[in-house]
Structure formats: structure tokens, C-alpha cells
Amino acid sequence: MATVSLTGASKKDATAVFDVLRTAFPTDRSSHDIPQEQPGDNSPVWSAEFEPAREPIPTDSVPLEGAVSATLQGAYVAVDQLFEALSAAFAVDHWGAASGDQEKEVDLRLTTKR
Incomplete structure (x- = not known):
């Protein structure tokens, strides 16, 4: 199990990143559970837990509106598999x-990959 936390991202970009990971790995969030913006001046932090599989589903390149900061935290193998999936997209x-x-x-x- 590994936790992915996203900051500095628009709601659309956070959804795109989580959709890539949700496609490749089981998660604690349903497909209907998308990032929601909260009122106020604070920057949002979105997080979800993923259980990387032994054989992740390959992902295609996905465009982003801007840069997204991501923190991956968990078991070594889980973090490495999440990193590989993100690197593909x-x-x-x-x-x-x-x-x-x-x-x-x-x-x-x-x-976004160029």
C-alpha cells in the first residue's frame, strides 16, 4: 500500500493523475470520488491510497494543464510501481x-510529456 498526495494542481489535473493510477492499481477511492475544491485561500492537498499490483496495467501519456507536485509514500515496491506508472503517463x-x-x-x- 502506498499513499499519493498531490499539491499545486488544479482539480482537473489532480483528477487526471488519480485516474491514471486508478486505471493501473486498486485504490481506496471509487471512480466517482473525484477531487473537490474547498472554499478559502489555502492550497488543496488531495490524497488517495493505492495497492500496486504485481503487473500494473500500462498507461498512455496524459496531458496536464500545469505542473503537479506529488509525494509517494509507502513500501519500497509499491512506491516504485507507482513511480513507473506515473512515468509512463x-x-x-x-x-x-x-x-x-x-x-x-x-x-x-x-x-505533460513532450
């Missing part, structure tokens, strides 16, 4: 990582 810049005994966290910047 988006251009990915690796901003940093932190590793522990049984979990790791990876910070990414997602944009």
Missing part, C-alpha cells in the same frame, strides 16, 4: 527522496 522530475527501514517517500513534479 507524465514527464517526471525527481525532487527528492527519504528512505527508512521498510518505507520510502519520493517527491516528484509531474508535467
Whole structure:
């Protein structure tokens, strides 16, 4: 199991990222559970949990309106599989990582593939 948190994204872009992951892996969110904007001046953070499968479903490139910051956190294998799925659909810049005994966290910047 791994958690994906998205920041700095429009509602449309957050939905696009979660749709890619939902297509490839089981999640704790239904397909009808899409990101919702909240009133106020605070930047939204959207998150969902995914259970990467042994054989992820390949994904196609998906356009984004802007850059999306994504944090992947969980078991090493799960985070690596989520990273691979995101790399297939988006251009990915690796901003940093932190590793522990049984979990790791990876910070990414997602944009449209050119």
C-alpha cells in the first residue's frame, strides 16, 4: 500500500493523475470520488491510497494543464510501481527522496510529456 498526495494542481489535473493510477492499481477511492475544491485561500492537498499490483496495467501519456507536485509514500515496491506508472503517463522530475527501514517517500513534479 502506498499513499499519493498531490499539491499545486488544479482539480482537473489532480483528477487526471488519480485516474491514471486508478486505471493501473486498486485504490481506496471509487471512480466517482473525484477531487473537490474547498472554499478559502489555502492550497488543496488531495490524497488517495493505492495497492500496486504485481503487473500494473500500462498507461498512455496524459496531458496536464500545469505542473503537479506529488509525494509517494509507502513500501519500497509499491512506491516504485507507482513511480513507473506515473512515468509512463507524465514527464517526471525527481525532487527528492527519504528512505527508512521498510518505507520510502519520493517527491516528484509531474508535467505533460513532450
